[in-house]
Amino acid sequence: xxxxxxxxxxxxxxxxxxxxxxxxxxxKVSFELRPGEVISLIGESGSGKTTIGxxxxxxxxxxxxxxxxxxxxxxxxxxxGLKDYYRQVQGVFQDPFSSxxxxxxxxRVFDLVRRSYFGAxxxxxxxxxxDQALDEVALNPGDVLGKYPHQLSGGQQQRLLIARALLLDxxxxxxxxxxxxxxxxxxxxxxxxLVKLKRQGLAVLFITHDLSLGNYVSDQTILLRHGAxxxxxxxxxxxxxxxxxxTKMLLSAVPExxxxxxxxxIGPVPAAAGAPLPGAAGGAPAATLTRASLVDExxxxxxxxxxxxxxxxxxxxxxxxxxxxxxxxxxxxxxxEFEPGHLVADPE
Amino acid sequence: MSVxxxxxxxxxxxxxxxxxxxxxVSFSVADGEIMGLAGESGSGKSTIGxxxxxxxxxxxxxxxxxxxxxRELPIADNRAMQQLRMTTVSLVPQYAMxxxxxxxxxxxxxxxxxxxxxxxxxxxxxxxxxxxxELIGLREDVLSKYSFELSGGMRQRVTIIMSTLLNPSLLVxxxxxxxxxxxxxxxVGEMLLEFRDRGYVKSVIAITHDLSILAQVAxSIAIMYAGRLAERAxxxxxxxSPLHPYTQALLASLPAVGMRHDQATLAGIPGRPPSLVxxxxxxxxxxxxxxxxxxxxxxxxxxEVRPGHLVACWKVSQEHAGxxxxxxxxxxxxxxxxxxx
Numbered sequence: 001x002x003x004x005x006x007x008x009x010x011x012x013x014x015x016x017x018x019x020x021x022x023x024x025x026x027x028k029v030s031f032e033l034r035p036g037e038v039i040s041l042i043g044e045s046g047s048g049k050t051t052i053g054x055x056x057x058x059x060x061x062x063x064x065x066x067x068x069x070x071x072x073x074x075x076x077x078x079x080x081g082l083k084d085y086y087r088q089v090q091g092v093f094q095d096p097f098s099s100x101x102x103x104x105x106x107x108r109v110f111d112l113v114r115r116s117y118f119g120a121x122x123x124x125x126x127x128x129x130x131d132q133a134l135d136e137v138a139l140n141p142g143d144v145l146g147k148y149p150h151q152l153s154g155g156q157q158q159r160l161l162i163a164r165a166l167l168l169d170x171x172x173x174x175x176x177x178x179x180x181x182x183x184x185x186x187x188x189x190x191x192x193x194l195v196k197l198k199r200q201g202l203a204v205l206f207i208t209h210d211l212s213l214g215n216y217v218s219d220q221t222i223l224l225r226h227g228a229x230x231x232x233x234x235x236x237x238x239x240x241x242x243x244x245x246x247t248k249m250l251l252s253a254v255p256e257x258x259x260x261x262x263x264x265x266i267g268p269v270p271a272a273a274g275a276p277l278p279g280a281a282g283g284a285p286a287a288t289l290t291r292a293s294l295v296d297e298x299x300x301x302x303x304x305x306x307x308x309x310x311x312x313x314x315x316x317x318x319x320x321x322x323x324x325x326x327x328x329x330x331x332x333x334x335x336x337e338f339e340p341g342h343l344v345a346d347p348e
Numbered sequence: 349m350s351v352x353x354x355x356x357x358x359x360x361x362x363x364x365x366x367x368x369x370x371x372x373v374s375f376s377v378a379d380g381e382i383m384g385l386a387g388e389s390g391s392g393k394s395t396i397g398x399x400x401x402x403x404x405x406x407x408x409x410x411x412x413x414x415x416x417x418x419r420e421l422p423i424a425d426n427r428a429m430q431q432l433r434m435t436t437v438s439l440v441p442q443y444a445m446x447x448x449x450x451x452x453x454x455x456x457x458x459x460x461x462x463x464x465x466x467x468x469x470x471x472x473x474x475x476x477x478x479x480x481x482e483l484i485g486l487r488e489d490v491l492s493k494y495s496f497e498l499s500g501g502m503r504q505r506v507t508i509i510m511s512t513l514l515n516p517s518l519l520v521x522x523x524x525x526x527x528x529x530x531x532x533x534x535x536v537g538e539m540l541l542e543f544r545d546r547g548y549v550k551s552v553i554a555i556t557h558d559l560s561i562l563a564q565v566a567x568s569i570a571i572m573y574a575g576r577l578a579e580r581a582x583x584x585x586x587x588x589s590p591l592h593p594y595t596q597a598l599l600a601s602l603p604a605v606g607m608r609h610d611q612a613t614l615a616g617i618p619g620r621p622p623s624l625v626x627x628x629x630x631x632x633x634x635x636x637x638x639x640x641x642x643x644x645x646x647x648x649x650x651x652e653v654r655p656g657h658l659v660a661c662w663k664v665s666q667e668h669a670g671x672x673x674x675x676x677x678x679x680x681x682x683x684x685x686x687x688x689x
Contacts, residue, residue, distance in 0.1 A: 044532075045529055192614070215605060254605055255530075257602065
């Protein structure tokens, strides 16, 4: 069993623009990715979801904590070990149009794999392998091979990149917002492809901001806010019985086809402890706001802008506990078991 | 009728000749109505929206007429249109929130904008702006901030406020909720409703690929496919009982919240829209349509199959031909179908 495991992974970004600006992008995130399982990692902008993907692909080094693959810390890999790691762990990203070099044919991504990993393969063997990978992603070789990126649709480009990962002995696929730039009619094909690959034993980390897509495709769901897990568990439990206020707020804001938004206040976004809420308390007279949910959203948006959580969370509590503000800001809310396989964080 | 678009065709100049991105599009939007204009990339929805406010150098109107409040809009005459922008028609272009000048503060940006439109009594306009900022929960100090100091949702709301400052009759909002988080999306959607309810803008055309957002904010929805209107109906009708095969397939490909892959497998639409450089004759959805038959080799007219429900599909108009309450089946001859150049 090959598992990819995050243990208490934190990442602190230092801002260069503001003096001393520190942004805890991840706060002690732990979870495990098992074969044949799709985990949806759901969060809004600034939640740290992309940072997790980048940590797993070793594009970003965590500030603390470890990522282990088959029990081995991925930070300790040598160059050869890393190459072997990438043989098994691959990523596909949001924007297919910028994943390709427009002056080369799109299938050059396959040639690059061949050059790095399959130098010994003969032409015949290689093209059989490519055909098989394309077949896996339901692409017709004649439609895509030899074409330039601009001649392919977004869905075809994305599936070509998944096929590229399948050429290797890929065990884990980090899929970061891979369908957000695709049209609705082609989205589902890529989602169904992920489901099919999962059934063949692939582990998929499906990073998204779209709750309904995450729900459709995943077995496990993790919700992130400000770099910390607020709720995680089996998808049907998290979506069927959301416990955290933030999860409830997100679910109530999802636009649905057959149900209109309730124009009543959506559950308040829990405020950072002790920090003033600029939008709600300071500014607007509530009487002018006929749609009260705007206020909640506003408070939340301002927090996101103010990503320097040390200021929001750290300083006040640090003074009380006698620890450094950074250490306190990196402390995530405590996760408690609500029911077996369903963890919910304390309000923050 | 506040906004009336009749037979509008817009082409892009290219070195291989003109490409007609929007072909003979007709619709009207009533006062106080938010119309959603939906379609996939390349369907011509943004082309239509842009044409109503700003035809850039690459575009030209090759036919049709637009009237707003009974006056014809000189869409091909950029200088005449300049007089009407912001006051009569206003556009929030796609990615507008990413295009706010990073070197000017928001307040300066707005003053510049008012100056360039030769607006007198700017103080009064700015006072009104502050009132509206407060209304949607933004504090006045956003005016003294740079765009990069604001979150995406705040920037998007600032651009909408700027575009509606002079109470235009028509606001064209192009993908204003895309690229936003769900909670912010909702706030922007509700802001559009709020502004419409308060009369800051009379009619809105909301362009997006996201049908579920339109189900929340739009009163009616028009679906475009490959440069033509495929279906137009009230929001409830279109979402609950769509008639055009394309609309049906598009709606069927959207997962609802709570739907899992092991309960139901959704299906995409196989194939791709035809190239608009040399589009095939007849119905443009024909190659991807499960119901295509011989008649589809001719272009179907946008026919009113039920009151207020317009569909451009031969199969649908045949099936609904004898229904009570059906509007007249318009004979093909009376609908001018533009031939491709």
